[in-house]
Amino acid sequence: MTRKQEIIDTAKTLFRERGYKSVSMRDLAKVIDFKAASLYNHISSKEEILAEIVLDVARYFTHEMNIIKSLNVDAKTQLEGVIKHHVDLTINNPEAIAILNNDWMHLEGKHLEDFKMMRDTYENDLRSIITQGIEHKEIAFQNIDIILFSLLSTLRTLHLWYRKRSDLSENDLKKDITDILLKGILVKS
Amino acid sequence: MTRKQEIIDTAKTLFRERGYKSVSMRDLAKVIDFKAASLYNHISSKEEILAEIVLDVARYFTHEMNIIKSLNVDAKTQLEGVIKHHVDLTINNPEAIAILNNDWMHLEGKHLEDFKMMRDTYENDLRSIITQGIEHKEIAFQNIDIILFSLLSTLRTLHLWYRKRSDLSENDLKKDITDILLKGILVKS
DNA sequence: GTCTATACCCTGATAGAC
DNA sequence: GTCTATCAGGGTATAGAC
Numbered sequence: 384m385t386r387k388q389e390i391i392d393t394a395k396t397l398f399r400e401r402g403y404k405s406v407s408m409r410d411l412a413k414v415i416d417f418k419a420a421s422l423y424n425h426i427s428s429k430e431e432i433l434a435e436i437v438l439d440v441a442r443y444f445t446h447e448m449n450i451i452k453s454l455n456v457d458a459k460t461q462l463e464g465v466i467k468h469h470v471d472l473t474i475n476n477p478e479a480i481a482i483l484n485n486d487w488m489h490l491e492g493k494h495l496e497d498f499k500m501m502r503d504t505y506e507n508d509l510r511s512i513i514t515q516g517i518e519h520k521e522i523a524f525q526n527i528d529i530i531l532f533s534l535l536s537t538l539r540t541l542h543l544w545y546r547k548r549s550d551l552s553e554n555d556l557k558k559d560i561t562d563i564l565l566k567g568i569l570v571k572s
Numbered sequence: 573m574t575r576k577q578e579i580i581d582t583a584k585t586l587f588r589e590r591g592y593k594s595v596s597m598r599d600l601a602k603v604i605d606f607k608a609a610s611l612y613n614h615i616s617s618k619e620e621i622l623a624e625i626v627l628d629v630a631r632y633f634t635h636e637m638n639i640i641k642s643l644n645v646d647a648k649t650q651l652e653g654v655i656k657h658h659v660d661l662t663i664n665n666p667e668a669i670a671i672l673n674n675d676w677m678h679l680e681g682k683h684l685e686d687f688k689m690m691r692d693t694y695e696n697d698l699r700s701i702i703t704q705g706i707e708h709k710e711i712a713f714q715n716i717d718i719i720l721f722s723l724l725s726t727l728r729t730l731h732l733w734y735r736k737r738s739d740l741s742e743n744d745l746k747k748d749i750t751d752i753l754l755k756g757i758l759v760k761s
Numbered sequence: 762g763t764c765t766a767t768a769c770c771c772t773g774a775t776a777g778a779c
Numbered sequence: 780g781t782c783t784a785t786c787a788g789g790g791t792a793t794a795g796a797c
Contacts, residue, residue: 386762402677404593408791421763423792485674488591524755529748532733536726544721559718566713575780597773609775610781618773 387425389415394432395478403433403486434494437487440479441501443472448508458516462534463561465509469538470557477542484539506531534564576614578604583621584667592622592675623683626676629668630690632661637697647705651723652750654698658727659746666731673728695720723753 384392393414397406408429412419426432447468451461473480490498513530516522524530537560545556573581582603586595597618601608615621636657640650662669679687702719705711713719726749734745 402591402593404591405678407789409789418764419791420765420793424762429791489594524752526748526752528733528737529752532730533726533749533752536729536733537722540725540729541721544717544725548717559715560722563713563715563718563722596771598771607782608773609783612774613780 385425390422390425391432391435395436395482398433398436398486399478399481403482403489430489430491430494433482433486434490436479437483437490437498438494438501440472440476440483441498444468444505445501448505451512452508458512458519458521459565461512462516462565465512465534466538466561466564467557469541470553470560473541473545474553474556477545480539480542506535509534537564574614579611579614580621580624584625584671587622587625587675588667588670592671592678619678619680619683622671622675623679625668626672626679626687627683627690629661629665629672630687633657633694634690637694640701641697647701647708647710648754650701651705651754654701654723655727655750655753656746658730659742659749662730662734663742663745666734669728669731673731695724698723726753 390411394406394411397411397414408419408422412422448465451464451468454461454464487495487498487502510527510531513522513527517525517527522530541560545551551559579600583595583600586600586603597608597611601611637654640653640657643650643653676684676687676691699716699720702711702716706714706716711719730749734740740748
């Protein structure tokens with residue numbers, strides 16, 4: 384692991400616990416037994432650390448969504464795929480998801496622009512899947528935005544709950560979350 | 573409106589937009605055409621402003637939950653009541669809900685303790701309602717914590733979505749949210 | 762690549778004149 | 780009750796020795 388990666392990993396933990404704005408470069412340096420000035424040999428600014436954390440996850444979500452879109456399967460299967468990769472990421476990188484949720488607003492300039500673009504594209508792609516599901520009568524409930532909102536609310540805050548209930552196996556979690564999110568949406572078959 | 577209330581109302585807007593830690597007392601003072609020092613004639617610290625905002629909402633939720641518990645109605649009706657007062661508060665005080673979600677961790681001492689106590693009590697009350705619903709066969713899905721999590725995730729982040737879709741009437745929002753949250757949980761009748 | 766020293770600015774908060 | 784002046788501390792970041 385490079386020094387830069389060590390800095391980012393440490394920042395992930397601290398940013399999640401206390402929030403980006405509440406963690407100083409001195410705090411960060413202390414954890415890895417450095418002086419704050421030394422951090423700047425590996426990163427160019429505090430905001431760069433935030434951007435690496437947040438944009439990395441955002442790119443991952445974008446990538447996964449593109450795979451799902453390319454599969455040419457029905458809406459239900461696509462939604463299952465979306466839920467699956469949210470759960471995967473929640474388990475493998477909960478800090479990054481928490482930071483993305485809470486501190487994306489502290490990105491600056493092009494980082495902020497890129498983030499918003501990826502987020503909006505992701506939401507639009509998901510909306511398209513839902514619309515398709517309604518057209519093909521796979522989805523019963525008619526209000527597209529409410530479905531979109533309800534799905535994303537649950538998936539984006541999953542990390543808060545997995546923390547308390549990490550005794551749940553990955554597979555059980557996937558099954559239960561998929562059940563509760565889709566059974567209310569899908570036409571009973 | 574007292575001066576103190578004016579300060580708190582202004583803080584609500586700023587804290588929501590930029591986060592508690594990113595808003596300085598000078599920022600706050602500037603908006604209401606004050607010098608920062610003058611704020612301290614009305615409030616004793618920055619954290620007191622946060623506490624007033626957050627604990628106010630927390631007390632409101634606690635109060636509403638106590639009313640619902642006292643009603644002696646079935647679980648479905650109780651859940652509808654919970655959803656209703658979340659929607660009410662989202663429409664009437666979205667800033668406070670956003671700040672509660674994002675910045676409660678910056679409360680200190682007794683304020684922090686009180687907040688956590690009220691939050692935990694609320695979650696336990698809601699869990700009891702769900703448990704009761706399962707026992708009385710009103711609720712089909714069996715995993716109590718997943719139901720609790722899914723409900724609260726959606727209700728707590730409703731403010732993010734109402735902002736974008738404030739064209740929705742209050743009643744339509746209540747109906748649609750109640751539908752999507754309960755139809756997946758309740759036994760088809 | 763890490764350190765010490767430090768620049769420069771912003772922070773919450775207080776003292777005391779008016 | 781508002782102001783000016785100020786304090787003590789902490790923020791990000793850089794310069795330059797080693």
